[in-house]
Amino acid sequence: MNIAETLPTWAALPVAFLLVLGGLISLVGALGLLRLANFYQRIHGPAITVTLGAGCILIASMIYFTATQSRLVIHELLISVFVLMTAPVVAMMIMRAAVYRDLRKEHVADKEKTGTDRTATGA
Amino acid sequence: MKRWLPSPLLSLCLLLMWLLLNQTIEPAHLLLGAVLGIVAPVLARPLQPQGYPRISRPFVLFRLLWLSLIEIVRSCFNVSRIILFRRTEGVNSQFIHIPLDLRDPYGLALLSCLINSTPGTVWVEIVPDTHELLLHVFDLHDEQWWIDTIKSHYEQPIIEVFEQPRHSEREKTT
Numbered sequence: 001m002n003i004a005e006t007l008p009t010w011a012a013l014p015v016a017f018l019l020v021l022g023g024l025i026s027l028v029g030a031l032g033l034l035r036l037a038n039f040y041q042r043i044h045g046p047a048i049t050v051t052l053g054a055g056c057i058l059i060a061s062m063i064y065f066t067a068t069q070s071r072l073v074i075h076e077l078l079i080s081v082f083v084l085m086t087a088p089v090v091a092m093m094i095m096r097a098a099v100y101r102d103l104r105k106e107h108v109a110d111k112e113k114t115g116t117d118r119t120a121t122g123a
Numbered sequence: 124m125k126r127w128l129p130s131p132l133l134s135l136c137l138l139l140m141w142l143l144l145n146q147t148i149e150p151a152h153l154l155l156g157a158v159l160g161i162v163a164p165v166l167a168r169p170l171q172p173q174g175y176p177r178i179s180r181p182f183v184l185f186r187l188l189w190l191s192l193i194e195i196v197r198s199c200f201n202v203s204r205i206i207l208f209r210r211t212e213g214v215n216s217q218f219i220h221i222p223l224d225l226r227d228p229y230g231l232a233l234l235s236c237l238i239n240s241t242p243g244t245v246w247v248e249i250v251p252d253t254h255e256l257l258l259h260v261f262d263l264h265d266e267q268w269w270i271d272t273i274k275s276h277y278e279q280p281i282i283e284v285f286e287q288p289r290h291s292e293r294e295k296t297t
């Protein structure tokens with residue numbers, strides 16, 4: 001904790017604020033997973049965590065290490081770029097998997113229905 | 124030039140990525156990054172059957188990204204408010220269809236990333252026959268508003284950025 005104690009006030013305030021905000025946003029995202037009713041709604045919960053939650057924490061990290069090491073530390077930008085490039089693709093894949101699962105369920109249900117109809121007419 | 128540097132922008136991004144990863148601007152790393160930036164796109168070109176994307180209006184692209192960033196922050200708070208304070212039965216989650224004019228695959232990829240990064244909307248798929256986008260909206264009030272917003276704020280700039288040179292090419296060939 002020695003390095004953290006030498007952090008000047010002008011850096012400590014935004015770092016603390018962004019960390020708390022990022023943590024709260026991630027918490028809300030997790031709460032969304034818990035509270036929302038069905039899968040299609042729940043997929044929107046983690047989107048907040050990925051964008052704004054991760055963004056706040058990464059900006060806080062940039063300010064903190066720039067202030068403590070007295071040089072520009074911005075390689076967190078790479079993390080945000082890669083998160084913003086990969087997270088949407090994952091969301092789309094999960095969404096499509098869910099849609100196809102439900103379509104298949106309907107398809108199977110239809111088949112069973114027509115199957116029983118056919119046996120009914122046959123008998 | 125075109126043969127050894129198929130995408131100057133990609134090369135520049137790779138160089139920047141290398142320098143950021145190593146957190147330095149020493150000449151040795153500049154050289155290594157430049158080699159990476161030149162060799163990687165040339166070697167990866169066979170993996171890109173469409174060729175590298177050509178970005179014709181960088182300013183429009185930056186403006187689009189900036190506006191999307193604002194939109195992301197705004198809808199983050201909207202979605203958070205719904206999760207925290209609304210009863211979940213009252214949330215009107217719907218699938219909507221949006222007719223798209225955009226055909227460029229890189230443009231569509233960018234559009235899907237922007238839409239999926241914005242909390243509250245998830246891209247499902249493009250219906251192959253009608254070229255309509257199937258979009259899932261977390262809390263739907265006005266379907267027409269969504270269609271207008273996506274078409275004017277997102278699709279129009281992306282068409283300007285990605286499809287402009289192709290049109291001029293087509294004009295040249297015809």
